[in-house]
Amino acid sequence: MTTNGYLLDHTAAERLAGLGIRRFQVSLDGPARHHDHTRVRADGQGTFDRIWRNLLSIRDGSVDAHVLLRVHLTPGNLDVMPAFLTQVRDTFLDDRRFRVFLKRVVRLGGAGDASMEVLDAEDERIAALEEIVVSDGQGESLFEAEQVCYAARANSMMVRADGRLGKCTRRPVRTRQHRRAPAPRRHAGGGHPARFRRWLQGWESRDAELTACPYEAFTRQGPQLLQLTARPGS
Ligand code: SF4
Known part of the structure; x- marks a missing residue:
């Protein structure tokens, strides 16, 4: 959390x-x-x-x-x-x-x-x-590499102060990309809904950039990227 x-x-x-x-x-x-x-x-x-x-x-x-x-x-x-x-x-x-x-x-x-x-x-x-x-005397690194953003994890959700759900904590939900790729209200049986899946697509494409920061990928590649996984009605 x-x-x-x-x-x-x-x-x-x-x-x-x-x-x-x-x-x-x-x-x-x-x-x-x-x-x-x-x-x-x-x-x-x-x-x-x-x-x-x-x-x-x-x-x-x-x-x-x-x-x-x-x-x-x-x-x-x-x-x-x-x-x-x-x-x-x-x-x-x-x-x-x-x-x-x-x-x-x-x-x-x-x-x-x-x-x-x-x-x-x-x-x-x-x-x-x-x-x-x-140099705490424990002889081990105290740092964790952030190679995978929590927004790219299937079991990670962000809960805003007003109860809204999202994936990326660092971006305001009012941005265009986030309106287009919000987290779902509920999970569909048997898999992730398309909107949720957009945040996880780095796992399917094996693209480290997409797992490191899904939002950056939305920003950079925008509509083209979103079309990769968008489904009718999503
Ligand atoms: S901006 Fe990127 S790295 Fe930061 S929380 Fe959002 S998706 Fe993750």
Whole structure:
């Protein structure tokens, strides 16, 4: 389950684990000063302190689950990352249920893309940050390669705050591509409905690009790609 972590305290994690959901991903945009700038409640209040408390409650409990902390890197938060990642490491990474994944924020299209500053993929400072988190004494990588997006997984659904279902959490549902390729309301017996299947087609075509980011494929190849799997009436 990918979640902002705002409601994921130890009690919620226990309940979900009891239902078979034992893997959680929580995104952090940096320490409170940065996270509360980008992840705000409807009333404008920040969310970092509560999320951090929730993570601590999971750490201090005994729930049989794993938490992947996805830490976002931008030019704006890079300076504070050495201290923040050190804090994350010292707070959570002695507990093997916790792992860290550093993710460079990238442009994915949309109105704010042109003005958005992103780090270069080859930026040496990113490797230096990885060193901080890897050097936890456990002698193993704490990072998971994101070779397959959850949107390409058949058992992955996104639930918006208003209850709507989708596949890709990173794109607003109002975009044209997402209107044309939404998740289904229900599964048809014996297979995936065509709209759902569009997100999974990388498995059939064995195209790694389509499993790494189905939405990118929709964007780039647009109608041509959609025609590959579109069915009458879908
Ligand atoms: S489909 Fe692409 S844009 Fe959407 S969540 Fe996956 S990687 Fe991100």
